[in-house]
Every structure is written in structure tokens, then in C-alpha cells.
Amino acid sequence: MPSPAPSPRRAGRPRSAEADVAIMDATREALVEVGWSKLTVGHVAARAGVAKTTLYRRWANKGELVVHAVAALFDELELPDCGSLQADIESVILAFAGLLQQPGTNASLMAVVAESTNDPALREHIREAIVQRQKRLVLQGRQRAQRRGELPPDAADPEEDARLVDLVFDVIAGAVVHRTLVSAEPVDTEWARRFTTLILQGLPAAASL
Amino acid sequence: MPSPAPSPRRAGRPRSAEADVAIMDATREALVEVGWSKLTVGHVAARAGVAKTTLYRRWANKGELVVHAVAALFDELELPDCGSLQADIESVILAFAGLLQQPGTNASLMAVVAESTNDPALREHIREAIVQRQKRLVLQGRQRAQRRGELPPDAADPEEDARLVDLVFDVIAGAVVHRTLVSAEPVDTEWARRFTTLILQGLPAAASL
DNA sequence: AAGTTACGCTACGGTCCGTATCGGAAAACG
DNA sequence: CGTTTTCCGATACGGACCGTAGCGTAACTT
Numbered sequence: 172m173p174s175p176a177p178s179p180r181r182a183g184r185p186r187s188a189e190a191d192v193a194i195m196d197a198t199r200e201a202l203v204e205v206g207w208s209k210l211t212v213g214h215v216a217a218r219a220g221v222a223k224t225t226l227y228r229r230w231a232n233k234g235e236l237v238v239h240a241v242a243a244l245f246d247e248l249e250l251p252d253c254g255s256l257q258a259d260i261e262s263v264i265l266a267f268a269g270l271l272q273q274p275g276t277n278a279s280l281m282a283v284v285a286e287s288t289n290d291p292a293l294r295e296h297i298r299e300a301i302v303q304r305q306k307r308l309v310l311q312g313r314q315r316a317q318r319r320g321e322l323p324p325d326a327a328d329p330e331e332d333a334r335l336v337d338l339v340f341d342v343i344a345g346a347v348v349h350r351t352l353v354s355a356e357p358v359d360t361e362w363a364r365r366f367t368t369l370i371l372q373g374l375p376a377a378a379s380l
Numbered sequence: 381m382p383s384p385a386p387s388p389r390r391a392g393r394p395r396s397a398e399a400d401v402a403i404m405d406a407t408r409e410a411l412v413e414v415g416w417s418k419l420t421v422g423h424v425a426a427r428a429g430v431a432k433t434t435l436y437r438r439w440a441n442k443g444e445l446v447v448h449a450v451a452a453l454f455d456e457l458e459l460p461d462c463g464s465l466q467a468d469i470e471s472v473i474l475a476f477a478g479l480l481q482q483p484g485t486n487a488s489l490m491a492v493v494a495e496s497t498n499d500p501a502l503r504e505h506i507r508e509a510i511v512q513r514q515k516r517l518v519l520q521g522r523q524r525a526q527r528r529g530e531l532p533p534d535a536a537d538p539e540e541d542a543r544l545v546d547l548v549f550d551v552i553a554g555a556v557v558h559r560t561l562v563s564a565e566p567v568d569t570e571w572a573r574r575f576t577t578l579i580l581q582g583l584p585a586a587a588s589l
Numbered sequence: 590a591a592g593t594t595a596c597g598c599t600a601c602g603g604t605c606c607g608t609a610t611c612g613g614a615a616a617a618c619g
Numbered sequence: 620c621g622t623t624t625t626c627c628g629a630t631a632c633g634g635a636c637c638g639t640a641g642c643g644t645a646a647c648t649t
Contacts, residue, residue, distance in 0.1 A: 183594025184646040190596085208495055211636060222597045227638065278497035284561055285490035286417060294564055302563055323587055335587055338574055341559040342551065348562075349554025352493055354511055354546065355503055365547055373582040378532055378544055392625025393615045399627085420605060431628040436607070 193219040194226055198240040207282035234286045234293055241279040242300035250308050256316040261363045263308055264347055268358035271351045281352055309340050402428040403435055407449040416491035443495045443502055450488040451509035459517050465525040466580060470572045472517055473556055477567035480560045490561055518549050
């Protein structure tokens with residue numbers, strides 16, 4: 172996903188692939204160092220060793236640039252089979268939190284989401300590039316749990332089914348993000364364990380832990 | 381909470397209370413109309429019928445200004461006694477979601493949070509003005525549920541207790557925010573019911589709903 | 590070789606931020 | 620009442636940044 176490719180094969184000088192990666196790297200580095208609000212396109216271009224105009228040929232504005240740079244980070248998430256649904260969930264919670272706790276990621280994600288609240292196109296882009304892609308983790312974990320008999324099989328109505336998956340995704344991702352970015356408290360193993368218990372057995376069980 | 385008051389009682393002309401409310405109102409109106417990223421301090425001042433310098437005497441920058449304007453919105457949240465813990469939670473979920481779905485609120489909240497990720501002072505301010513204040517809702521609902529026998533009494537260890545309250549707060553607030561702002565799906569009564577079931581009885585119960 | 594496209598560079602208009610400065614107005618103080 | 624202190628509106632300003640335009644040059648296609 173380098174940039175809005177002009178066309179598979181056209182005449183003339185092609186876009187520099189080196190410039191693509193240099194810009195992405197520079198964007199991520201700059202996000203870590205100065206954060207979104209103080210990140211300037213000129214600064215990124217200079218750090219990438221590239222003219223500002225080269226950058227604007229690829230992305231229309233600061234927002235687009237950062238979305239592309241951030242989205243790729245989330246594809247690293249994996250869901251190893253830990254043997255039980257409880258362990259699987261705890262593991263993905265910690266992995267996700269680890270990603271968010273990297274200094275640049277959280278700022279970028281929030282900034283991009285904030286930007287999207289008044290930009291429908293950007294919002295749709297986020298949905299495709301981040302949200303929709305990461306639901307694979309929920310589906311995968313659920314499939315395993317069903318094989319183990321920890322969860323009932325899929326409901327007859329596929330829409331009903333999708334609603335449940337969406338709910339679980341929003342609950343897990345939302346709680347981790349909220350704790351990390353809003354409450355600004357760490358996501359440690361104890362929190363993950365308690366949260367997972369809440370999800371699987373409900374509040375009373377989590378209360379008497 | 382008008383502005384960083386200079387001091388309880390000092391000599392000289394006091395700050396204009398009218399200017400305070402005019403600025404806050406103008407800020408909220410502007411947020412609804414143009415969103416965070418296109419909101420300018422000059423515009424707000426003009427709309428409030430106030431000099432830009434008057435505004436800068438109260439708030440150091442755009443971020444501070446918006447935080448104060450947004451924080452007040454969350455104080456409207458109440459927790460009516462609906463007779464059961466399930467009903468209480470559903471009601472607060474819907475109320476919170478209703479707040480977030482107002483056009484300006486979501487953009488503002490996200491923007492402010494994004495800003496805070498690289499500004500410790502602002503982050504602390506958010507913690508005090510929004511996060512900490514709204515935990516009263518969790519405490520209140522819990523107290524009622526304990527009286528009804530729906531939840532066990534407070535744990536012996538008060539820190540243990542606080543961790544549970546924090547968890548519940550992050551889960552509820554986080555899921556609602558995530559669904560509204562990231563997934564961009566509506567929070568309707570059915571979602572609230574299912575989510576509440578998940579919280580109270582765990583995932584298997586919510587799956588077979 | 591001709592044509593097309595990307596590149597770096599430089600320059601620019603425009604917008605906004607946040608500060609400084611000023612005369613005047615409003616309240617507290619003696 | 621006058622003095623002092625502080626706030627107010629107005630205006631001007633330096634500085635930063637955005638996003639675009641124009642140019643000569645480099646790279647690639649046909």
C-alpha cells in the first residue's frame with residue numbers, strides 16, 4: 172500500500188519506490204518524536220530527503236499521509252493459539268495494548284480518528300484499513316473456542332451473528348483504547364485477566380476475583 | 381468552571397462573566413459547525429463578540445479552550461434509578477451515546493484526547509475534568525445494585541475495589557466510544573441490551589440471545 | 590529520438606497562532 | 620472621592636505552516 176498509485180503501467184518516469192518508504196518511515200518517526208499536532212509536512216519531507224512537492228503528489232494532505240503510515244502498524248497483530256479462550260483473549264489484549272503504548276501509535280490513531288469525525292471519506296478509509304481488517308482476530312478466536320466447545324456454534328441468522336462479532340470487537344478494542352488513552356492507566360496482565368473474566372463470566376464473577 | 385480564575389478576590393476590574401459564557405457558547409457552536417480542525421480562535425472570538433486577546437487571557441491555547449467547553453457537556457449525564465442493574469446500565473449507555481452522537485461532541489472529544497497524547501498537562505486536565513468526574517455514575521449504579529443484592533458488597537481492600545470500578549468504567553465508556561467513533565455504527569437499544577447482558581452475564585449468555 | 594511523467598528546488602499567497610501594545614472602562618481600596 | 624489595579628477592545632505584528640505553481644532536469648516508455 173505505497174500510495175494512491177497513478178495506474179498500473181503508464182508512460183514516463185515512475186514514482187520512486189524509495190521515496191515511498193522514506194516518506195512513510197519519516198512520518199512514523201516524526202509522529203513518535205513530536206506527535207500529530209506538531210507534525211508538519213515540510214518537516215517530514217526534509218527528514219525523508221524528499222521535496223515537499225513529491226510528498227503532495229502522493230497524498231493530498233497531512234491526514235491522508237498519517238492514515239497510511241499508521242494503518243500498516245495494525246497488521247502486525249496476530250492471535251496465537253494459547254489453548255483456551257480466556258488465554259487467547261488475554262493475549263490479544265496485551266498485544267493490542269503493547270501496540271498502543273508505543274509512543275507514536277496512540278497519538279496517530281487518535282488524531283486520525285479525530286480528523287475523520289468531520290471527513291466521511293477518511294472515516295470510510297479507516298473503517299476499511301483498520302477496523303474491518305482487525306475483526307479477523309475476533310473471528311479467529313471465536314472459531315477456535317467453538318471447536319473447543321467454549322462457545323455455542325454460529326447463530327442461524329448471519330446478521331445476528333455479525334452483530335455479536337461487532338459487539339465483542341467494540342468492547343475489547345474500546346476498553347483497551349479507553350484505558351490506555353483516556354484513563355491513561357497501564358494495561359498489565361492483571362487488568363487483562365480481570366477484563367477477560369468480565370467478558371467471559373460477567374461482572375459478578377469479575378467482582379469476586 | 382468559567383476559566384482559570386486569577387484568584388478568589390483581587391483588586392481591580394473582575395473578569396466579565398458574560399464574556400465567559402459567550403466564549404463557551406461560541407466555542408461549542410463553532411465545534412458543531414466546522415469541527416475541531418477548522419475551528420480558529422479568531423473565529424470563536426468574533427462570534428462571541430469578544431476580542432481575541434480577551435480569550436487568550438482565559439485560556440492559553442485552542443486545546444485548553446476546547447477542553448473546558450467540552451467537559452461541561454458531560455456533567456449533564458445522570459443515572460436515574462430504573463429498578464434493576466441491567467436497566468440502569470442500559471440507560472446510561474444510551475444517554476452517553478446520545479451525547480456522543482451530537483455532531484460537535486464526538487469530534488471535540490476525540491480531538492482533545494488526541495491532543496493530550498503529547499501534552500501531559502492537558503491529559504491530566506482531561507482526567508480531572510472528564511474521566512474522574514464521570515466515575516460517579518459507576519459508583520452510584522453499583523451502590524444501588526448492592527442494595528438490591530445484585531452485586532456483592534465492597535471488597536475488603538479498597539484498592540482492589542477501585543480497580544474494579546475503573547475496569548467497569550473503561551469497558552462501558554470505551555465500548556460506546558469505539559462503536560460510535562471508530563466503528564461508526566449506531567448505539568441503539570438492542571445493542572445496549574446485548575452489551576449489558578455481556579457485562580452482567582458474560583459472553584456465552586450474550587451469544588445465545 | 591520523442592514524448593511523458595516524476596523529481597528537486599524555489600517562491601508564493603493565504604491562513605492562523607499567539608504576543609505586544611495601546612487608550613479607555615470598570616471595579617476595589619483608602 | 621480619587622487612586623490603583625485589573626480587565627477590555629482594537630490593532631498590528633512576527634512567525635509558522637499549508638498547499639500550489641513554475642522551472643529545469645532526470646528517468647522511463649514507445
